[in-house]
Amino acid sequence: MRFYLTTAIDYVNNRPHLGTAYEKIAADIIARYHRLIGDEVRFVMGNDEHSQNVFKRAKEQGVDPLTYCNQMEGEFRKAWQRLNISFDDFIRTTEPRHKAAVAAMVQKSFDNGDVYEGVYEGWYCVSCEEFKPEKSLVDGLCPVHRTKPDWIKEKNYFFKLSKYRDALLAHYAAHPTFVAPESRRNEMLRLLEGGLEDISVSRAG
């Protein structure tokens, strides 16, 4: 059987730590198990180098972002080597092959009528790198960082996620083991039943 496994990709504005290592060790165990039982395994990890925080950290250190990302790649690879993590490929989001894959995917969505231009406004936490729903704020502050988010209004591209709600529900019903474990499957079903909103898939500037 072919078995594909990926971890989340790490932002490089911090060095690898216990939290990042925990996930890689768990994934490594799964990958090694599947190789042992004879599966054809592809285990992928990588670094996310596109982030305002990465840009900020590079500036603090007085180097250009790519130079900084190159240095951090070394830090991450060193950590994974010391932990003997058996990944098959390591992908950086600044690599041409990654850009090509993203461009192809977005183009396909666009051609399919799933991407449109709209205006997005809301509270944006730079540290979380995401918009925060008004009701999630605590005394007007980001509940994670305890800092005041910025009110941002920008032209964005949106993905028509709402269009896929019924198709996803039908798919999960037809393939009960598609999402595992069951607790996560139920979480997904509740989310879908509550309705999906289109999501912003770009940043201005």
Ligand SMILES: [Zn+2]
């Ligand atoms: Zn935050």
